[in-house]
Amino acid sequence: MAYALQQLINGLTLGAMYGLIAIGYTMVYGIIGMINFAHGDIFMVSAFIAITAFTILAAADVTSIPLALTFVLIVSIFFTSAYGWAVERTAYRPLRGSTRLAPLISAIGMSIFLQNTVQLTQGARVKPIPPVLEGGIVLWDNPTFTVQIGWSQLLIIVTTVILMTGFTWMITQTPFGRQQRACEQDRTMASLLGVNVDRTISYTFMLGAALAAVAGVMVTVYYGVVDFFIGFLAGIKAFTAAVLGGIGSLPGAMLGGLLIGLIESFWAAYLWAEYKDVATFSILCLVLMLRPSGLLGRPEVEKV
Amino acid sequence: MSAHDKGTLLSVRKLTMRFGGLTAIDDLSLEVPAGKITGIIGPNGAGKTTLFNCLTGFYKPTTGTLRLAHPVRGELRLEKLPSHRVARDAQVVRTFQNIRLFPKMTVLENLIVAQHNVLQRASKFSIAGIFKLPGYRQAERAAIERAAMWLERLKLTHLADDPAGALPYGIQRRIEIARALCVDPVLLCLDEPAAGLNPRESAELNELLLYLCGELDIAILLIEHDMSVVMNVSDHIGVISYGRKIAEGTPEQVRNDPEVIKAYLGEDEDEAEEAIARKIAAEGSNEEGQPA
Amino acid sequence: MSAVVFARHAMTPAERLRDAGWVAFVGLILGVPLIGLTTVDVGGRLGVETRFGLLAAFVAAAFAGRLALRWGIDHMRNRKLAREQASTTTAAQRAHGAQRLVNIVGWVALGASIALPIVYSDNRYVVDTATTVLIYVMLGWGLNVVVGLAGLLDLGYVAFYAVGAYSYALLSTQYGWGFWEALPVSGALAASFGILLGYPILRLRGDYLAIVTLGFGEIIRVILVNWTEFSGGPNGISSIPRPSFFGLEFTRRPAEGEQTFAGFFGLDFSAMHRLIFLYYLILVLALLTHVFVSRLRKLPVGRAWEALREDEIACQAMGMNTTNIKLSAFAIGAMLGGFAGVFFAARQGFISPESFTFTESAIILAIVVLGGMGSQMGVVLAATLLVLIPEFGRNFSEYRMLLFGAAMVLIMVWKPGGLLSHREPTVRLQATGAAASDKEGAR
């Protein structure tokens, strides 16, 4: 029981991070209908930026943790958004209006490019940083097993909840959100009505990248190690989460992320840890077979 | 207009189709005689295309039966067949309101693809095809000849080797009809074939339709807003409004039916407003049930 | 229209400088965290190292590169426009001419590929690289059936390649099967996997299909890594027997009661014999694949695949059973991937899950899309490019994959329809010349 509770906490933490990355996939998919394969690598870049920023702070003897976290978040979000913008501008915008597969291939190329750029400029070795947030709250002191929620876990969950609330507000209430949704439904009509479609799409990429940057900082804080390959698996998992929840749906992305996180940690804890990826994908296949448009996705009826 | 009666080909009984809260077809019954042209008219959103979708297996009707008296295979229940079997076994073939050709393939290829089942059988799991055995070669030649015949008949021969998607709208409509004819239909369902045609083209269409049912004995179900087409060629017309059949009869009878005039023009302003309100209410509930 | 285009490309020098300056500025922002700064290990802890010199060089390069690129693009565009206005040929005629050219190049390439091992008979590196190109060509042709013709987005194609490779590896090392016996069986196994995967997910559309196939590829890989008793785990399977030349082994000394290839033909033993034999083997397999797929394309199944790609609903309305059509595409694509896998295992003599990662699927897909969906010659061109680009970068080997990724993006941006996007009809009513003159007559 205590063990399960601990897995629940771990799963939620993991799921929150997947969810944050998944939103980037889902938003981009919603607005231009493509799988942004480079998104996982954008997340990886953000983790490296976070590592560098933490190291600079350590060198400058900054000890206040809130201050450090704020600084790292701002720096990481800034630079990562720039990467999100640049990727869209160079690799996807020239391909708008061409076939569905062209941007996908371009994205895969971009992903390979980013991975290798980071490997070349930052080195192929795993980068560890000293723990930023240690300790946590003991929830249940069982004689055999102690259930604990780490400060970093708490930070991740709370940040995610705040971000999600803010994000939902932004998409539903602000002019940008309105333009974003308009472009999602009908890009041509939106542009006829004076929405700057190119800019809206750029902002969408930057927003997705910003959320991935938050996830990148959180991963750095939580695990304390980063390497140039983390983008791939995280990206795939997050994309799976987006599809599971119903691609194009924001709550779906979050729900999908949480589910994947929970499945993974429970599967790894109780069954075979090696096969946790198999479990994730099998469940995805099952869900899609029963609900071909994901859990919260709108069923796509093609009018004939 | 064929003179003698050959009985009923398709009988639609108490057909209802609901999308969430919206009833697109409401308890509709209709008889389609063999070897004749049956027109279906009605205002926008009346449920005409939905009727076709139910007939051809793209939608499963909520309730109701669709019985086809097939000249060879006997009675078939269309509502129980998947869409490809409706075309293959029941030989009920349709065209689409928004043209659906295979745009990158040439006109000829479009017509050959329509004969897929015949050719596939002749190719014996592709083995006869791969080794170019005589049996398959003969079948392929026959398919090309058949396609060429329809191309000739529809004045498309000079475009045979052009990609279909690049051609003008009116021509694409004709290609779609030619393609449907290559499936060898007993019942041909045409969804607004005259939309976007100029007067000369629609006159040619009239002629073609009369030829198809007069000479080849193909029954035709025709959805059309262009009255010059429907009124001139139909033997029989059904009028649908809000999913219900509101009138039925010869073109002459339908033209003078007060219900029909009301459905198209609205009797007075109150009536029209009420109609609009009804439609909005229906669509509102539609959105709840199935967000569009 | 053309006047507008001209106007847009006639940038003033000041505008060009501003444009390049903007790019350099973006380069600076992007460069700061990754190029300007890096973390290095100092005494067990990370320390920050600055590389502002490098950053400045990068920004300068971005500025100059943008200037040159912009100028080059504008120049090319204007020239192309001028040429188009001057020339009188129609698009159809030009496409036809291009197709003729592609056909000629195809025959030349075939001749060259037959002659290659004779010319380079003692250059191990060239023969090896050419063999690799041919493996990718074959894989590309296989995936072309699924993605290029049937339009089903498959991101896990490498799974079938793995099924083929592991079936041969296991059949030969565990049960002593030979290459030629194992080839059809492994192909059939891969095809069954194709159907097994295809069946449950047929209802899925486009990108859902993509992610599920990707998942399938990963599942196969994870199983191969972890199921050690079956697949040897991460260490893979080694000492896989090599194919023999009609029973003649490519070894220095003959086994008991057998003959070697060199001995039989009275040649001096050379390790190159085997490599050249393998090269011709994959050439024959690839050519067979080509003939097979080209024929299929002109058959009802092939046309049905293309029709399915164009419009699934119209297919159903024509009475086509789209389920069977999709399954046949999956099965045939998988079978060809399986064959390529068998060859791969036989050539390497050693396989491990390393060779069957998602990157591999991505490369094969890239070959199909970059080549031009559905174009057989396009696959050859793209496979050659994608194998050779990293090879050219071998001298500065750490840049190989960087170059590879950049090339994928650039080719796509340059030619979104793929390198050869012309589609040749599977059947014509008249010979092209006759059709053209007919049209003239009609006018």
Ligand SMILES: Nc1ncnc2c1ncn2[C@@H]1O[C@H](COP(=O)(O)OP(=O)(O)OP(=O)(O)O)[C@@H](O)[C@H]1O
């Ligand atoms: N798949 C669907 N899901 C939800 N509602 C649908 C669907 N298909 C049709 N409808 C609704 O059913 C009603 C009838 O539509 P239908 O297309 O049959 O009209 P129609 O008579 O063909 O009109 P038009 O003359 O404009 O073509 C409309 O209100 C339409 O919105």
Ligand SMILES: [Mg+2]
């Ligand atoms: Mg309609």
